[in-house]
Amino acid sequence: MPDLMSDFEKFINNNEIRVPHLIKIALLHYQFETIHPFLDGNGRIGRLVIPLYLLSNGVLDKPCFYISDYFERNRGAYYEALDRVWTRNDLRHWIKFFLTASIYTAKAAKSKFKKVVGLVNQLNKDILDIKGRPENTMKVLGAFYDNPILSSKQLQEITGLTQPTVDSAIRGMIEKDILREITGYERNKIFSLHRYFDVFASEEKENS
Numbered sequence: 001m002p003d004l005m006s007d008f009e010k011f012i013n014n015n016e017i018r019v020p021h022l023i024k025i026a027l028l029h030y031q032f033e034t035i036h037p038f039l040d041g042n043g044r045i046g047r048l049v050i051p052l053y054l055l056s057n058g059v060l061d062k063p064c065f066y067i068s069d070y071f072e073r074n075r076g077a078y079y080e081a082l083d084r085v086w087t088r089n090d091l092r093h094w095i096k097f098f099l100t101a102s103i104y105t106a107k108a109a110k111s112k113f114k115k116v117v118g119l120v121n122q123l124n125k126d127i128l129d130i131k132g133r134p135e136n137t138m139k140v141l142g143a144f145y146d147n148p149i150l151s152s153k154q155l156q157e158i159t160g161l162t163q164p165t166v167d168s169a170i171r172g173m174i175e176k177d178i179l180r181e182i183t184g185y186e187r188n189k190i191f192s193l194h195r196y197f198d199v200f201a202s203e204e205k206e207n208s
Contacts, residue, residue: 023095026095027091029046032045066109067101071101112199130175137173140155140169141193143159144196149191149192151191152167178193
C-alpha cells in the first residue's frame with residue numbers, strides 16, 4: 001500500500017507528464033479509487049481531490065467543480081466505467097465517461113452562475129424600496145451573499161450595525177419576500193435568503 005500511494009503522489013505532482021489536466025485528474029481519480037487507501041470515506045475524498053487538483057493547477061479560480069453530482073446521478077454507469085478499467089483494461093471508456101461528467105458539470109455551473117448574477121441584480125434593485133438608509137440595508141443583504149442563512153445577532157456582528165437597524169432591514173426584506181424566517185420561533189430567529197436556494201433547487205429539478 002505505501003508503494004502504491006507513493007506512486008500516486010509522484011504521478012499527481014509530476015509536471016513533466018504533458019496531458020490535459022482533465023485527462024490527468026481522470027487517471028488520478030481512477031488510481032485513487034483503485035488504491036482505496038482508507039477504511040472509510042475513499043469515495044468522498046477521491047471526489048474532493050478533483051476540484052482541488054484543478055484549483056491548484058489554475059484550471060479553476062474557486063473549488064466550485066461539483067462533479068460528484070453527476071457521479072451520484074449516474075452511479076451505475078460510474079461504477080461500471082471504473083470496473084471496465086479493472087476487468088477489461090478499458091481506460092478509454094472511463095476517460096470518456098469522466099469527460100462527459102465534466103461537460104455536464106461545467107454547463108450546470110455556468111447556468112447556476114448566470115441565474116445567481118441575475119438574482120443579485122434584482123435583489124439589489126428591490127431593496128431600494130425598503131424604508132431606511134439603503135446603505136444599511138445593502139450591508140445586511142450583502143452578508144447573506146456570503147452566508148444565505150443568518151440570525152439577527154450574526155448580522156449585527158458581520159455588519160457592525162445596531163440591533164434596531166438590523167431588525168428594521170430584516171422586516172423590510174421579509175415584506176419584500178427577499179428573506180424568510182425559517183424556525184417559527186419567537187426568539188433566536190434565523191433568516192434565509194430563500195431565492196438563492198431556489199436557484200439551485202430549480203437546477204436540480206431540471207437536471208433530474
